[in-house]
Amino acid sequence: MSQDLEKSFVKQLKENQNIIHKICRLYTSGDDAHNDLFQEITIQLWKAYPKFRGDSKFTTWAYRVALNTAITLYRKSTRSISTMEFDNTKHFIKQEDYNYEEEEQIKLMYKAVYQLNDIEKALIFMYLEDKDYEEISETLGISEVNARVKMNRIKGKLKKILNP
Amino acid sequence: MKELDLLKKDWKKNENSFQQVSENDIYKMIHKNSSSVVRLIMIIGIIEFLFWIGISLFSNNDEYFQKLNMDNILLYMRILTYAHYAIIVTFIYLFYKNYIVISTTDSTKILMKNILKTRRTVNIYVWYNLGMIIFSLILGFMLAYFYNPDFALVKEKIEHDGIKAILFFIGIVIAIVGVFTVVSWLFYKLLYGFLMKKLYKNYEELKKIDL
Secondary structure, three states, X not given: OHHXXXXXXXXXXXHOHHHHHHHHHHHOOOHHHHHHHHHHHHHHHHHHHHHOOOOOOHHHHHHHHHHHHHHHXXXXXXXXXXXXXXXXXXXXXXXXXXXXXXXXXXXXXXXXXXXXXXXHHHHHHHHHOOOOHHHHHHHHOOOHHHHHHHHHHHHHXXXXXXXX | OHHHXXXXXXXXXXXOOOOOOOHHHHHHHHOOOOOOHHHHHHHHHHHHHHHHHHHHHXXXXXXXXXXXXXXXXXXXXXXXXXXXXXXXXXXXXXXXXXXXXXXXXXXXXXXXXXXXXXXXXXXXXXXXXHHHHHHHHHHHHHXXXXXXXXXXXXXXXXXXXXXXXXXXXXXXXXXXXXXXXXXXXXXXXXXXXXXXXXXHHHHHHHHHHOO
16 A cells, blocks of 8 residues: 555656756755755655645645745755856756847846745746746735735846846 | 746746656655754754653652651642643643644645744743743752751851841852753754744745735
8 A cells, every 4th residue: 555655656756856846946056955955845745645635736736845845844045146056047048049138138037036035936936837826825825915916026126136 | 027928938948957856766765864844843842852851850859858857848749740740741742733733735834833833832841841940949949948957057157147148049049040041042042043044034024925
């Protein structure tokens, strides 16, 4: 029984691992930290898995546990603005559709997002993942209206970072 | 915001650019120990419970009171001791109850609230124990003063010097208690400041949004 559980978990996690990778990318800098957080999120997902009944989608459930781990359970501070983070964006530039000005802007955007605090990053993350405000408010435990207000403030903050 | 749309486009484009973790690696990972703040709080909490239980077991005063021929006080002390144990058991129960409520599938805010609640239970438990130590010290000193023949010298001195000597002895008790409290407080400030700085900060940030 428990072996079946383990098997189905590993399979589902492998298929959906990019969710975790994306959170690690936002909350850590450098490969070691990325792998460290990835492991902790995996452990937390596994611990919570028996309670996952499949009445919600695996991904929806995984988003929540993974974000909670990054923001709440993971002890190491995730905010340090270094050149490492800046380099992180390098391998996201693909040769074929290279547009210098656009790429430059994207790079600056990544850098600005890294300067946000953990909670702001969570909102941005869910925005990038096309989550609606209902899910954002449910995941973080804030009201929907306030999630909207906060999102607008974050946009303002990003603008300020980009154009000081 | 134009730049944010650009970022989203790039974010989606690179969704599958991560180095993939194999099933084998995932198997290995789920058998490792978590290094989460919740696990550490639980471990430290258990150590704290054991530490204070150890102290209350070692400070058995029965012999002392028997020696002083104070059987009536002995009864009161026993009642006090059992009440103390009952309170410790209650604390352990509360700690355990709060701990099992912690769930990563709750919203971030509720999760943080539950972690802080668990921590607060242990904090109150420790301050309760410190309070008991202060109380025992004062009580012990008073009993010794009135009943212990070894304290005759002290008594004589107080009678001779009056208020000055009384103040001196009260001063000593306050100093001992003070040092103990300050050291404990510093220890806590350092340990939990270090452990929970991030959690507190994020919790405050989250609370601010809903103000």
